[in-house]
Amino acid sequence: MARTLRPVPNDVDDYERPVEGEDLSEAKETHVVRAEEPFDGYGPDENDAGHPEHGGPGQNGAPTGLTPPTRRGGSGRFITDHIVELGYATREQVESAIEKGRETGTTPEEMLLQEGAIDSQELARATAERFGLDHLDLGVFDVDLGAVNLVPLQTAKRFEAVPVAFIDQETLLVAMTDPTNVRAVDDISIMTGRDVRPAVASPDDVAAVIARLSKFDSAVADAIAEEVEDEAIEAPDIRESAQNAPVIKLVNSVIAHAVEEQASDVHFEPQGREMRVRFRVDGMLHDATTIPRRMVPGVTSRLKIMGTLDIAERRLPQDGRISLVVEGTPIDVRVASLPTAYGEKVVLRLLDKDKALINLEKLGMQEETLRRFKSSFTRAYGATFVTGPTGSGKTTSLYAALNQINTPEKNIITIEDPVEYQIAGLTQIPVNIKAGLTFAAGLRSIVRADPDVIMVGEIRDTETAQIAIESALTGHLVLSTMHTNDAPGAIARLTEMGIEPFLTSSAVDCVISQRLGRVLCTSCKEPVVIPAEQLRRSSLNADEDITGFTAKGCARCGHSGYKGRVGFYEAMLVSDEIRQLAISRASADRIRAVAVEQGMRLLSEDGLDKVRMGITTVEEVARVTGSAISAD
Secondary structure (H helix, E strand, O other), X not given: OOEEOOOOOOOHHHHHOOOOOOOHHHOOOOOEEEOOOOOOOOOOOOOOOXXXXXXXXXXXXXXXXXXXXXXXXXXXXXXXHHHHHOOOOOHHHHHHHHHHHHHHOOOHHHHHHHHOOOOHHHHHHHHHHHHOOEEEOOOOOOOOHHHHOOOOHHHHHHHOEEEEEEXXXXXXXXXEOOOOOHHHHHHHHHHHOOEEEEEEOXXXXXXXXXXXXXXXXXXXXXXXHOXXXXXXXXXXXXXXXXXXXXXXXXXXXXXXXXXXXXXXXXXXXXXXXXXXXEEEEOOEEEEEEEEOHHHXXXXXXXXXXXXXOOOOOOOOOEEEEEEXXXXXXXXXXXXXXXXXXXXXXXXXXXXEHHHHHOOHHHOOOOHHHHHHHHHHXXXXXXXXXXXXXXXXXXXXXXXXXXXXXXOOOOOEEEEEOOOOOOOOOOEEEEOEOOOOEOHHHHHHHHOOOOOOEEEEOOOOOHHHHHHHHHHHHOOOEEEEEEOOOOOOHHHHHHHHOOOOHHHHHHHEEEEEEEEEEEEEOOOOOEEEEEOHHHHHHOOOOOOOOEEEEEOOXXXXXXXXXXXXXXEEEEEEEOOHHHHHHXXXXXXXXXXXXXXXXXXXXXXXXXXXXXXXXXXXXXXXXXXXXOOOOOOO
């Protein structure tokens, strides 16, 4: 029979000081399972080469992210002893932490954390070693969501403990921040009807797994079990089915999971008899789940009801909006429905309100580019344009600029389609085509409302462009976006739209072009030397090899190799020479050449700089910049 361990009382003194003469490995039976031998597939014992001292975890059957202790059962030593033994801190640092802890009433390990001598992952490893337990790095450990969902969300939060794997049919591996919490072990054992084998994980890792407890797979299972007719359901019945608890649970869970993954868009796409759900994360779409046929009408209806759309209208596209709070984070959701051959497709655009308050310094602009941008939007008048394709972060850049100049002394008015982020201190006007409120009509009204700064969501037509340029020439600061491939192309684009070149040259002060590329995952990126020939094949200008990193992929980044996004920028200041070129209707290529001579760095060059800095990869730069033209 497996040996058991009685956890040490949850008291600071007892926690650090085992009872003299007590053999913790022979404690009385409880729900805590302590195996004499490691369980299959999870951990070699202290003499096995799978231990970090004998080749590192992940070998000889131990899964990635799980580190067995050097011995099973309590060591009879202090946690700080193990911190020193593992090489996380020096004995001098520990002694200093002990003294400071006595003065402040905190434990030595807490003092080491506060001082930055160790991190939470290292403390968890040392704690696991102290009690002879496995240590889990849940950022890379392959968590079994079937085990996770055995415990209610509130229980997991209360105990900071969550099942992460099945050892066998009767035993769960439970990640805990406090392995001495007897009540947590007993309650989880009673709740799940299984024995518990505790392992130690950092609080951040446990919190991240708990956030996934609302996984929508269980909602899909509930939906399949429902007695729903397969026949087509009329509109009134759809409304009724949308109020069904499994439908609501499914929709809410999908949105919550999308927010957790930091998705920008959620696609609900009918595909024959089923509905595919996809998330756009870091600019890339990937499959999330599949909704069964019987659930599709209710899900579509639920989404339309939330967005205040007409559920009876299935033939025309519709737009709506939802305001939600997910795990304490306010989220605005734009809802768009599109009629397709298989039914209605619904796309949700998730807008995190906190991102509207982003600082300029966090955009990823290099020093010279940032200086040029700031010099343009801090003027009293003139026009600044941000260009790039849809989804390249143009609006975010403009909001960052507005946040910096948003003071009580300025009257800032925006017109957007739609208003993506609501910011205090700004007057924001949404375009309403049905009511006749277009960009042009709104701009005409704005200039009569005594504005200091005008932000136009997008210049799409000649009339809007004309009013924006004239506003910049009459003492207003105008910020707007345009769809062009690069910064010099904005000058030519305005000319094509019918704006006289002499007006453009006088009004425009700066054009920023940008793209968004994915950031390398810091947990798994690997150094590599990139040959100049490979760079040239990717249409990137380079005369010599460069040292960078390549994307590998791990559990932390969903095996993509990337986590997060960063901007690539080029900033063109409109100098006197460029003004003369604009008046003479010079080509974008000629304007680009002069701008480069005057210090503009191209998108591809900015991207290569970020490759050298270890932020992204050559492949990502080539993907987002396309056939970017390099300077001669």
